[in-house]
Structures are given as C-alpha cells and as structure tokens.
Amino acid sequence: MKARIKNQWVEKCHKAGLTDPETLKKARIAVNTFDDTGDAMKVLVTTGAIYNKAVLQLFVTIGAYLVE
Secondary structure, three states: OOHHHHHHHHHHHHHOOOOOHHHHHHHHHHHHHHOOOOHHHHHHHHHOHHHOHHHHHHHHHHHHHHHO
C-alpha cells in the first residue's frame, strides 16, 4: 500500500472521529472477539485495509454491539 493512500485513509478516519481511544477500543473488542489467532488483524494491517474508514467503522460498530 502506498503511504499517500494510507495517509489519506487515516485522515478520513480521524475526521470521522474513528481514531479516539474509546472508539478504537470498540474496534479492538470486535477484532479480539472474532480473530482468536490474530491472523485476520495481520492481514488487515499488512494490506492497509484497517486504515480504510469503511473497514474501521465496521469494526467499531461490531464492537459497540458487543459491549452493549
């Protein structure tokens, strides 16, 4: 993944409020609940997909449901 694209995605996540600690905690809960080996997270980070606003929002939403 090119750094320019990654930086654009990170900026979109930041503007959407997806990078504050409490929000990221929800995303982490979702990942930890369903990715017991850590392999999916490795793929998300390696490919850069985790920096995409839609992907991060998905994990945040799942995590929010899990903590309710």
